[in-house]
Amino acid sequence: MRNLLFVVLFSSSFTVLAQTDYNRLYSNAKDLYKQGKYNLAMESFKPLVIYDQNNPYSEYASFYYAVSAYNQGYKAVAKDAFNQIKKQNSRWDKINEVNFWLAKIHFDNGDYFQGLKTLQAIEDKKFEKDISALKAQAVSKITDVETLRMMQEEYGKDEIIGKQFAEVLAKNVTSAEDKKLLESLINKYNLKRSEYLPEAPKTFHKDRYAVAVLFPFNVSSLDPTPSKKRNQILLDYYEGVKLAVDTLNRQGVNISLRAYDTERNTDRIKRLLATDELKNTDLIFGPFYPEENKIVQEFSIANRVNTVHPFSNSTDMIENNPHAYLFQPSSENLGRKSAEFLAGRTRRKSCMIFYGVGKKDSVLAANFAAKATEKGLRVVLKKKVPREDVGKILDILATPTEFDEFKYPTQFTLKKDSIGGIYVASDDALIYAKVVSSIETRGDSIRVIGSENWIDDNTIDLEKYQTLHITLTAPNFADPSKPKYIDFFNKFTRRYGRTPSAFARMGFESMMLFGKQLKENGVFFQEGLSKSGNIPGYLTEGFNYEYSRDNSLIPFISFDQGRFKVVEKK
Structure with a gap:
């Protein structure tokens, strides 16, 4: 009995101890x-x-x-x-x-x-x-x-x-x-x-419209020699704008053009924007740098002044400001339209995407992928490529598995003709040149879609654009054989003593487009512009601002018989 009591007490003590533990x-x-x-x-x-x-x-x-x-x-x-x-x-x-x-x-x-x-x-x-x-x-x-x-x-x-x-x-x-x-x-x-649906005020017309160009010209530091300047693209753009103003004035569109040097100084921009002259401006081209944009957009909204960004593809530059436009297509539109183009041009419903690390590349790639899927294309690879990893592109596309008697590759880990196309969402020459080189090694029928900016870089020989089925998005493409282009070219060379650059053409074209909008639809041309549908360009293939504040009309060009030609507009 005593032993039994000891066991019971020991067991109880152990239970309490365990609980305490x-x-x-x-x-x-x-x-x-x-x-x-x-x-x-x-x-x-x-x-x-x-x-x-x-x-x-x-x-x-x-x-x-x-x-x-x-x-x-x-x-x-x-x-x-x-x-x-x-x-x-x-x-x-x-x-x-x-x-x-x-x-x-x-x-x-x-x-x-x-x-x-x-x-x-x-x-x-x-x-x-x-x-x-x-x-x-x-x-x-x-x-x-x-x-x-x-x-x-x-x-x-x-x-x-x-x-x-x-x-x-x-x-x-x-x-x-x-x-x-x-x-x-x-x-x-x-x-x-x-x-969500920002709207401009009711429009009105004027006898003369004030247009300002707000760029960091840095006039005080310009070298007076005829050599190329650091900010040459801005000078070229402005010269194109001036030539367009002359053309518009002869056509009865009265434009008063003013240039303002921001000097890439935000305090100076604020002082400029505080002047009555700019507050009463009807249209501003600029600014150039993203860090200047917030100030200008706040001014635009507060004073109801329309602004146009000539070079940017980023919708961040315009956001929900009903007075802000991109002259270029947005990155979102470029990506989506590229997917639509590929979906309509290939029988093999699979594709790849290569893109760089920048935000623009990511936006292009994401929108291409979403629209491609919607259009029935299967995205088998979506690859972000840092510059140090460009060699991996060759590994993916052109690693050989079989060779002929002369030791030329005849088959690859990615089987020949197994995918319909590759979208290269980057203007980085290291990336797109490696894709093109890989396609050349493969020797198959994969279609490559890229950007018109590749042409200016001269990294790829022109004949390769034709032999390798390369198609480029080209919103700024101007056919040099057209009479209007020849007329512009002659006027520009006579006036400035040199051939016009792509940026000079851009300045001319943007001023012609929005100058005519001021004439036809007044100071607040928003509603008229949105109802215009496709608008023919003077030099380019045209514009469409029907449902957006960026140009959604995108030509696709390819190289054929010694020159680039438009193959489709979307």
């Missing part, structure tokens, strides 16, 4: 967690995760182990741990927090639909504020129209999703259907119309 272990682990020592906390929570009837901390240890893993950057470990909690005890009192963390991980991984689905499982109203904040943060990162379109269709009552869809769609309106949809989103979610 669990308390101590959990308390120590929780202290490490609170101190942000997540690696040590993970190790301390680990022995407490295992289920034991004497361990009341199994679920809590699992939960904090998962959160610690997340904070250490081990998202896959955290995801597995949270899912294990749900599997073992779906009715645990902290299950809403588990679902919240799982949704966060899904969003971090780009699994937006799974994240939204997981949030729906949280029924506790106390989480509403946190859910809204998490959802807003995640959805704000989505810039793909089609993803948001599907999301809005599934979660049509969700204002956060609806607002983000409206914001992204507002920057990508390319059809009457898009505009109608945007109108419906604005009405459905009671959004401020002017933030």
Whole structure:
């Protein structure tokens, strides 16, 4: 009896001791967690995760182990741990927090639909504020129209999703259907119309229009010799503008042209913009540098002065300013139209994309990929290529596997004629030259799509454009055989004593386009321009601003019989 009592007392003491050990272990682990020592906390929570009837901390240890893993950057470990909690005890009192963390991980991984689905499982109203904040943060990162379109269709009552869809769609309106949809989103979610469909004031006409060119000419530092200057492209552009003003004045379009030297100095720009002369200007070409843009755009909105960016492809330069235009097509449009072109020109419905590390390249590649998928093309590779990794392009495209008797490659790891085309979303000569070299080695029929900027670089021999099926997006292409081009060429050479550069042509063409818009549609030409559809260019193939504030008419050119020719306009 005495021995039995000893056993009972020993067993009870052991149970208390074990319970106390669990308390101590959990308390120590929780202290490490609170101190942000997540690696040590993970190790301390680990022995407490295992289920034991004497361990009341199994679920809590699992939960904090998962959160610690997340904070250490081990998202896959955290995801597995949270899912294990749900599997073992779906009715645990902290299950809403588990679902919240799982949704966060899904969003971090780009699994937006799974994240939204997981949030729906949280029924506790106390989480509403946190859910809204998490959802807003995640959805704000989505810039793909089609993803948001599907999301809005599934979660049509969700204002956060609806607002983000409206914001992204507002920057990508390319059809009457898009505009109608945007109108419906604005009405459905009671959004401020002017933030999504900014409109210019009612227009009016003048006898004479004031046009300003706002560039860093740096006149005080210009060398007076006829040698090429550091800012020659700006000087060329301005000379083209001046020649266009003369042409417009002869046609009855009265333009008063003014040039302002910003000297690449933001304080000077602010002083210039504070003058009544610029406040009463009808149109500004510029600025040139991105860091100057915010100041000019604020001025443009406040004073209702239209601005045109001659060289940029970035919609960041115009954002939601109804008075701002890109003379060039946006990177979004270039990418989408290139995909449409390839989809209509190849029987093999697969393609590759190579692009550089810059933002413009990424935007081009992303929009090409989205539109290609929409058009039924399969993107088998989308490869970002830092300059130090350009050799990998050759590895991907031209690693031989079979040779003929003369040791020339006859087959490659990427089988000959296995894909329809390659889109090179970069003007980096190291990247596109390596793609072209690889295609030349292959000797097959893969179509390459690039940019007209490649021509000016002279990295690729002209005959290769013809033999290798290279097509270029060319919004600034001007056919030198056309009478209007010959007339412009002769006038420019007589006036300035040299042949016009591409930038001089750009200056002439942009002034001709917007000068005629001022004449036909008045100071606020926005509505008239948007209703004009395709507008013939004076030198180029033309323009279209029907649903956007960048030129959405993009010619595609190829080299044939000794000269570049337009093969299609999209």
